[in-house]
Amino acid sequence: MDENARYEQFLRDRITELREQRNISEHRLSLELGKSGSYIRSITSGLTLPSVRELFNIIAYFEISPAEFFTGLEDKTSLRVALTEKLRELSDEDLEKVSTFIGWIKK
Numbered sequence: 036m037d038e039n040a041r042y043e044q045f046l047r048d049r050i051t052e053l054r055e056q057r058n059i060s061e062h063r064l065s066l067e068l069g070k071s072g073s074y075i076r077s078i079t080s081g082l083t084l085p086s087v088r089e090l091f092n093i094i095a096y097f098e099i100s101p102a103e104f105f106t107g108l109e110d111k112t113s114l115r116v117a118l119t120e121k122l123r124e125l126s127d128e129d130l131e132k133v134s135t136f137i138g139w140i141k142k
Contacts (some may be wrong), residue, residue, distance in 0.1 A: 043084060046090075052081050061073075
């Protein structure tokens with residue numbers, strides 16, 4: 036699968052995942068976004084892709100950031116992804132310590 040196809044599949048799967056977490060139908064989500072009842076179905080079936088503006092509307096609907104939406108797009112086995120997940124669990128105080136350590140390493 037080429038990169039574009041992988042990104043498109045991720046987008047469709049992620050919308051479905053978030054929608055199912057909220058226990059909301061494709062039809063209802065479409066209507067709540069101010070679209071026709073089949074809008075989300077056309078995206079998740081691969082018939083169409085949302086515009087960037089509409090993608091941001093979908094992301095905002097789920098009350099997450101674009102970064103959170105795209106979490107998991109990278110190879111889950113990569114060290115960068117594993118570290119990012121661990122960083123999300125740290126307190127602000129611990130994040131400051133990590134930042135200091137990284138600054139020390141870069142010197």
